[in-house]
Amino acid sequence: MRLRRPSLPVSLRVPLLAAAAVFLFVTGTTQIALRLAGNRMDLEAERLGRVYLDGLSAAVLPAIRNGDRTALDEALDRATGFYEGIRERGLVVGTPDRRQISASGVGPEPDWDAPFLRGNPNEAWEVSPEQEAVWVQRPLKDGGEVVAILAAKLDVSAITRRRRQLRAAMLAFGLAVGVMGGALSALAARHAMRPVLGVTSALDRAGAGRIAPIPNAALPPPGTEAARLATAFNAMVAHVEERERLMRRLAERERGAVLGRLAATIAHEVRNPLAGMLTAVESAHAAGDDPAERAEALEMIERGLRQIERVVSSTLAQHRDNGPPRPLQVADLEDLRVLVGPDAARHAVRLDWTAALPEAFPVDAPPLRQAVLNLLLNAVAATPPGGRVGLEMTVEPDGVLLLAVEDEGPGLPEAARQRLAGGPAHDEASPGLGLEVVATIARRLRARIAVEPGRKGLGNRVALRVPPAGLPTDAEAVPA
Secondary structure, eight states, X not given: OOOOOOOOOHHHHHHHHHHHHHHHHHHHHHHHHHHHHHHHHHHHHHHHHHHHHHHHHHHHHHHHHHTOHHHHHHHHHHHTTTSTTOOEEEEEEEEXXXXXXXXXXXXXXXXXXXXXXXXXXXXXXXXXXXSSEEEEEEEEEETTEEEEEEEEEEEOHHHHHHHHHHHHHHHHHHHHHHHXXXXXXXXXXXXXXXXXXXXXXXXXXXXXXXXXXXXXXXXXXXXXXXXXHHHHHHHHHHHHHHHHHHHHXXXXXXXXXXXXXXXXXXXXXXXXHHHHHHHHHHHHHHHTTOHHHHHHHHXXXXXXXXXXXXXXXXXXXXXXXXXXXOOBOHHXXXXXXXXXXXXXXXXXXEEEEEEOOSSOBSSOHHHXXXXXXXXXXXXXXXXXXXXXXXEEEEEOTTSOEEEEEEOOSSXXXXXXXXXXXXXXXXXXXXXXXXXXXXXXXXXXTTOEEEEEEOTTSSSEEEEEEEOOXXXXXXXXXXXX
């Protein structure tokens, strides 16, 4: 695994890069200036050496022309120390065939002879490895013919020492200027980035959930790019705050709409059985002691109360916590048969149960039971006497639980289909609180609802496909 190296923030990286650039520029230009100064000093020293040979050549050429060895030695001795500012270490006169004629001064070191004695009869300028001395050499011509070679070994230790001192001084000066310039450039870059860093800090706070505009006192100077950036950020914050206000208002309106729709649905579901119950009470009063009329009135009141009980139970199931989740078992379906059986008997509707559940299915059983119970009650109410209501349950090959309720009624209206699909019903007639509960529970269990025609072309087949959830099964299941 490759580890990422931690990177410096831009607030430090830019000043450091600016300081490094200034430091490198100053030290680089200092080195270039030192090199140029050194080359200039070398040229001046070489020119001085050649001027020295010009004067010395004029002093020794007559003696060489006359072949006067004594005069030649005297000329070399007189020349030693004669020129101010030049210190000779040795003067040598010889022939092109590497033969020394005369010498003066301290004499050449045995390990560094004159160039012509080492096979170089031409003009030469050679610096010693220690840069303490230099050989300057010139052929002497008489009538266009080389008659001798003059070589002078000059002491340049003082020049070399001054050159080193100058190099050290300029290097120290360059380093000092580079450090100071780098520090000043870092401060300038930091100061120039301060407005941008203020916007960055505001963005960091916004990322942490503390969205607030940049105060006017902290805004950059107007007309700058940083000021435009800060203004854009404040405008963005204003839009975000306005959007949050609108979202809160819409949420409040949505809650009000949901409560209003719930209240209207409950009122609609309760009003009809209440009207029937009131009619039954009036009939009982009018019938007096007639047992048949009284029994019919009591039966109508019982049916109304049971319908109101279903409405209340459905409302509570939609808006309360049913306790800890537990997996669905076969016993849950048998409970549904017991709950729906009396209602189906009153409507003369036959129940057809097909349930194949070899083991507990990992899904929250109580809300799923409530959803299937509402579908069964709606199917029984929609099916005419002598009809059939079927329940099919199986686990499909992909592991999804299929629960299908089929009736032989006239079919679901469009409003009910839209409500089951999770959308709003645009029909003024309510599709019933039961279907509202089914749609809510399906969304909670991540189930898919499909409304299909019945197998015989009658009624509807409402199928729920419920994916498994991470719940305990079998031995770990909580008993019903």
